[in-house]
Amino acid sequence: MSGWEAAKARMYDVFGHVPRPERVAGCPHCVEPGEERCLLSWPVASVEAGSLARYAAKALTTWGGVLEFRYFLPRLLECATADAFSYPDPEIVLGKLASADWRAWPEEERDAVTDFLCEWWDQTLRHHPARSPIDTVLCALAATGMDLTSCLDAWSGLDTDASIRHLHDFVMTGWSGRRLTNAFWNRDSPAHEQALTWLTGGPAAAAVEAAFARESREDLLELLTAIHTVITPRSPG
Known part of the structure; x- marks a missing residue:
């Protein structure tokens, strides 16, 4: 199983x-x-x-x-x-x-829900395309009020083709003008701040750079370059 x-x-x-x-x-x-x-x-x-x-x-x-x-x-x-x-x-x-x-709720119930939601996230990261777009999955998890740290840490590995392709989808369709575009985001929530900080505060860029250094396939290198261009602010001048 x-x-x-x-x-x-x-x-x-x-x-x-x-x-x-x-x-x-x-x-x-x-x-x-x-x-x-x-x-x-x-x-x-x-x-x-x-x-x-x-x-x-x-x-x-x-x-x-x-x-x-x-x-x-x-x-x-x-x-x-x-x-x-x-x-x-x-x-x-x-x-x-x-x-x-x-x-x-009782601990056993909380743990069962958390395990199921984390497995949904892991299942999504392992398959591209997934049944639901990655920004839908992340926003839905955030809507529960759960801490997104473990989810974002798992994504930071960028250790599969699918996880790289999901990040490309996310920054191209779920991100615009330095903001998350899914209308269901609660922009006052800790989870929204977590996702935003991960994407713009350095962790996502560092993950992309690490993946770029070890990747050799041209199609994925192109995706990583496109991601980095979007999430890394240009230096003035």
């Missing part, structure tokens, strides 16, 4: 103790009576992504509370990280973890 599959299985196991709700109450103006039946008629792992998407968009705001959210969480995260929802975006779904104050 891969690390990704093991982390997913652990999450289902850890949250398996959360009781199945009898119903999921919602705002009467937003949710039809009995609309939750399609969510509660199956084991949580078997709920169809298309049925779950509407709940994913409304969870914790106009449909259900934290208990129901914890019951559906393994399937919500599985679908969001697989880009199985046309809407809501992964950044919205993962942002609900912060709304649910997940870092105050």
Whole structure:
């Protein structure tokens, strides 16, 4: 079993103790009576992504509370990280973890969620193209309120073709005018500051220079040069 599959299985196991709700109450103006039946008629792992998407968009705001959210969480995260929802975006779904104050949950639950999210990041770095763009994944992780240090440190290795290509994508599409362009970034959050500092404060440039020194393939050298040009300010004069 891969690390990704093991982390997913652990999450289902850890949250398996959360009781199945009898119903999921919602705002009467937003949710039809009995609309939750399609969510509660199956084991949580078997709920169809298309049925779950509407709940994913409304969870914790106009449909259900934290208990129901914890019951559906393994399937919500599985679908969001697989880009199985046309809407809501992964950044919205993962942002609900912060709304649910997940870092105050029992340690076993926090660890299971953290392991799963870190495996999602590692899985993304290892494959290019990935199911979700790298700026979507990083912004979604930031939306949970988690510390991005380990994620950015892992990216700094630039030890695979995929990680280099992801960084090129990131600076070309997720970065403009010295700012992160994904509209879901909370620009007042510590995670936003972490990402910005990593990209502009020297660590990313040092990683690119180290990768350039050991790389010999022309296509990757071109990508590294393009990245360095974008993230390294020109000297005046």
